[in-house]
Amino acid sequence: MAAQHSGARSRRLAVVTVAAVASVALAVGPGLAANASASTGAVRAAAPPVPAAPPPPAVPPVPAVPTPPAPVAPPPPAPVAQPTPAPGLPPAPVTPPAPPVPPAPGIPTPTGPAPAVSPPAPAEPAVPPFGAFLDSGPLGIARMAELSNWLGGTELKVAHTYLPGDSWLDIEGPPGFLDVWAQWRRAKADRMLVLNVPMQQHNEAGVSDDGVRWLLRQGAAGAFDQHFRALAERLVALKAPDTVIVLGWEMNGTTYTHRCAPDPENWKRYWNRIVTTMRAVPGQKFRFDFAPSRGLDAVPWTACYPGDATVDIIGMDSYDQPAGLSFDQQVKEPYGLQQHVDFAKAHGKPISYPEWGLFRNGDDAAYMKGMLGWIDAHKPLYNTLTDYCPHGVWQCPENPRSAWIYRTALYGRADEPVPTVPAPPPAKPAAPPANCSPLSLGDLVEYWLGGKLCLRFDWWSRTR
16 A cells, blocks of 8 residues: 655655655544444444554555454343232333444444344333223213223223113114214224124023023024124124124023023024124124133033134133132133133134123222233233123222222323334444545454544644
8 A cells, every 4th residue: 555645756755655654653643533433322342442553664664454353242231120010910011121233334243244223122012902891872982981081091992882682673783772882983993892792582581491492493593594684784884894793692601591501502503693694794894702701600611612613702701700719710710711711722713801890709909900910911802891880990989999900000001002213324434634535444454443544644744
């Protein structure tokens, strides 16, 4: 490498050559341009100190650049201490430490090209879709806004109501009954309408097992298809074609006329016929939720499962009962919460909790903590708390401890994803000083030196 100066001629070549050697040493002082090329806030891998420039030799040639020592690997990051959560509540999310930012493009690291910088992880997961049953009619919609206000603005994404089961006209959707719910659903694209639909009229009239058995055979043969077709057409006309239909809920119990125990085989045939009828309506996008009550009731709920082809969601109604049963026992009991999750996983279906809340054990803070933690851990498609006494929290002053836990867990939660912050662009290299020409020593040498060396051409003025 030779230093050239405009106007120099062959008679001054020896002098210039000696001066060029001297200027390398001078460049370490005021004439050195060490240009930081990593982005703002970047952390460079640990590097040895910049080697001092060797003294100029007595002969004119430029000295060889010393070989840099082997790079020192940066120490591993210290482990992040995990906070201890309150018993039963979901652990607070911990943001992992940010990975070290590699040098700017164009400067290779000792181990290869600079890796891509991963975007920061969200500080908190999105709120799972939740709601509450507050009333079957328009008052239920109005109370959703009030409950959201009580929760510090956390928005309820799920509206839940029930069709009356007194007559077939009720099951088709009484005129005007579904309008306000469909209107709420249409207002935002990310909302969900959940509708419980009885499978029989006179659904809470205490019909005998023999009567239920006869009705199930009639339904399986298609005697009631027209009522469910009318309901599907009404929901599509109201522009709520993606309603979640909780059909024949708690079928494993003894309360409803649509119960399964008197004839499980015809119950399953009847379910399949209803689903097939409703899916045949043009424009529908319904999802059908099979939702037994938790535990072993009149019949194991698995005996009523109608098959994967007509079930979209496997739900469970899970109240705090019977008296004296702890939440841990509710998880482990036969046909309990754990078996529900395992069964749904085996069938490739999402889970839901259309009904849950307090009941036989009063203001049970341990149940409330346990259920909230279970929901957070298992991520159901949706969950809706039954919020009236004795089950509820907001509308039931008899349950202050459980209300405090529920409100604290959901207060002020946002469901908007945390925006990804792009990595800052690499800083532009600083301009070299005036009267200075950068020397090209190669990327690796410049990386270890921390920038480019600069050869100054005003050395001659200092001697004048």
